[in-house]
Each structure stands twice: as C-alpha cells, then as structure tokens.
C-alpha cells in the first residue's frame with residue numbers, strides 16, 4: 001500500500017513524463033505536471049505552465065501546485081531537450097542552451113522543491129538522465145554533459161539532505177520510443193537496436209515503472225543511485 005503523495009512531473013504533457021504522470025495517477029497520488037503551454041497533461045492531473053529555463057516561471061508553477069495540491073513530496077525532474085551537432089560544429093549557444101534546460105533547469109526545480117521537503121522531513125527526487133550521460137554519444141557533447149551532471153547533482157543532494165528523509169536518484173533511460181527519438185533516421189534506429197541486448201527500444205511505461213518504484217515507500221533506503229532502464233545497452237557504465 002503506497003501512501004498518497006503530491007507529485008510534480010516536469011514535462012509531463014508528452015513522452016516519458018506523461019507516462020510517469022499517468023502511472024502516479026493510477027497509484028492514487030495527487031499529480032501535477034508542467035508543460036510550457038500550461039495545457040496538455042494527462043487525465044486526472046493538474047497542468048501548470050513552466051519553462052525550466054526561467055526561475056520566475058518555475059516559482060509560479062510551484063506556487064500553483066502547492067495552492068491546489070499541497071507541498072510537492074515527489075519531484076520527477078524530467079523536462080529535457082536535445083540539440084545534436086558534432087563538436088567541431090557545436091556553437092557555444094548549442095552547448096549552453098541544452099545545459100540551461102537539462103542541468104540548470106533541473107537545479108531550478110530541485111532547489112524550489114526541497115523547501116517543502118525539508119519542512120516535511122520527506123522527499124523523493126528523481127532526475128531523468130540518459131544512458132548517454134555515462135556512455136557518450138556522437139553529436140551529443142552538450143546533451144551527455146548535461147545528463148552526466150545530473151548524477152553528481154543527485155549524489156550531492158543525497159549527501160546534503162539524506163539525513164532529512166529525502167532521497168535523490170537518477171534514471172538513465174536508453175532508447176525509448178518518444179518524439180525525441182522518432183526523428184532519428186530509420187537506418188540509425190536499426191543500428192541502435194543492434195547494440196541493445198534486449199533488441200528493442202524501450203517503452204515509456206518501462207521508465208514510468210522505475211520512477212514509481214524510486215518514489216515509493218519501498219525505496220526509502222535507496223539514494224544516489226543511477227538506475228538504468230536501457231535493455232542492457234549501458235551495462236558497466
């Protein structure tokens with residue numbers, strides 16, 4: 001029996017975030033999601049507008065969620081982007097804009113979330129990284145740097161706040177069928193599948209199951225962990 005909690009999923013209007021939000025709704029939690037438009041969350045959720053690159057917008061989103069559902073007890077920091085380019089052609093803006101969403105954006109939401117968690121002496125923070133953070137990927141110097149940074153972030157949060165009932169863990173999905181991967185050329189997709197021991201892309205529900213576990217009462221003693229959901233692609237990394 002899982003205790004009903006207030007959950008916030010950033011980028012919960014589509015892809016992995018949406019499946020995570022649906023999973024929490026199905027478990028009986030109070031669930032809010034963010035999207036940049038402020039609309040489009042799954043049934044049973046409160047959708048609020050937030051752009052994680054903008055601290056004021058993050059603040060407004062948290063205030064709206066707290067007013068409607070109470071302090072955020074479970075944060076799934078999922079919003080993320082790619083902007084692939086070979087290093088030689090990657091501009092500084094290509095690099096910093098991805099970092100600003102994926103890494104600094106996560107910092108903004110985590111920093112705001114821990115206020116209530118510290119007060120409650122309870123919190124579950126799950127950061128959405130990627131297999132690429134540890135494995136590396138051609139064309140993704142910006143993205144993999146941002147995703148590797150989340151591991152250090154979760155582990156530092158664990159050291160700072162572990163004694164206050166707050167856990168911080170990282171999920172590293174492999175290739176999951178969403179808008180983010182549907183743009184990949186078919187031959188490239190086939191190439192990736194060959195490298196995955198499970199011989200298929202994962203589903204958004206595969207990732208949602210891991211998020212639900214890490215946020216559950218059963219995972220109280222798991223913190224600073226990097227949990228792969230990648231069909232074995234990144235083993236050993």
Ligand SMILES: NC(=O)c1ccc[n+]([C@@H]2O[C@H](COP(=O)([O-])OP(=O)(O)OC[C@H]3O[C@@H](n4cnc5c(N)ncnc54)[C@H](OP(=O)(O)O)[C@@H]3O)[C@@H](O)[C@H]2O)c1
Pocket residue numbers: 010011012013014015016017034035036037050051052053078079080081101105128129130131172173174175176177178179180181
């Ligand atoms: N798909 C994969 O294979 C895969 C693998 C490893 C890791 N991941 C990670 O998993 C997470 C979700 O990926 P996905 O495949 O579900 O992506 P997706 O379908 O492209 O959805 C991305 C989500 O992030 C939100 N977002 C993007 N920039 C934002 C910003 N500045 N502020 C607020 N929200 C923003 C989007 O909101 P809008 O709708 O408003 O744009 C959308 O809800 C990402 O962090 C991604 O890096 C994905």
